[in-house]
Amino acid sequence: MLIRRRRTIFPTMTFFRTGLLAAAIGLSSCSSTAPEPAEFKLSTEALLRKYPATRQAGVARLYAQKIDTTRDQWGRESHQATGGALLVKNSTPPIWLQADSISITPEFSEASGKATAKQNDRLYIGQDETAKIRVDGSSIIPDGAVAVRGIANEAA
Numbered sequence: 001m002l003i004r005r006r007r008t009i010f011p012t013m014t015f016f017r018t019g020l021l022a023a024a025i026g027l028s029s030c031s032s033t034a035p036e037p038a039e040f041k042l043s044t045e046a047l048l049r050k051y052p053a054t055r056q057a058g059v060a061r062l063y064a065q066k067i068d069t070t071r072d073q074w075g076r077e078s079h080q081a082t083g084g085a086l087l088v089k090n091s092t093p094p095i096w097l098q099a100d101s102i103s104i105t106p107e108f109s110e111a112s113g114k115a116t117a118k119q120n121d122r123l124y125i126g127q128d129e130t131a132k133i134r135v136d137g138s139s140i141i142p143d144g145a146v147a148v149r150g151i152a153n154e155a156a
Contacts, residue, residue, distance in 0.1 A: 019072060067079055109135040116133075
């Protein structure tokens with residue numbers, strides 16, 4: 001008589017799935033938050049008082065202490081905002097980007113260093129000078145030392 005032994009992976013898979021579930025719960029419970037920069041809450045009038053230079057670039061509005069504009073060989077404009085800058089992109093959902101310097105090209109917008117971007121309920125925070133935050137269309141693309149945090153509740 002031939003007896004076949006059935007191999008089962010059920011106990012191993014159950015242990016593996018339980019471990020994944022515990023890791024997911026652990027990661028979600030330790031998600032951190034950060035306060036939203038005050039500039040993100042200012043009205044248009046307050047932004048115009050704080051930042052003397054402004055430019056409209058498509059659906060984005062750039063506020064800064066100083067903005068230098070150049071044109072390429074096809075006549076497309078690029079802007080370099082310095083001295084403290086804020087970009088408000090009226091995409092769906094809206095994007096806010098604050099940094100010491102922001103560059104806008106025909107393809108994308110970018111800030112380097114200790115910049116902060118906001119989209120929905122997320123903040124993208126540049127941790128050091130190696131960080132880059134790029135706004136490409138309606139997407140935020142972090143590169144380097146960029147932390148992603150939820151927005152802290154003001155009551156906390």
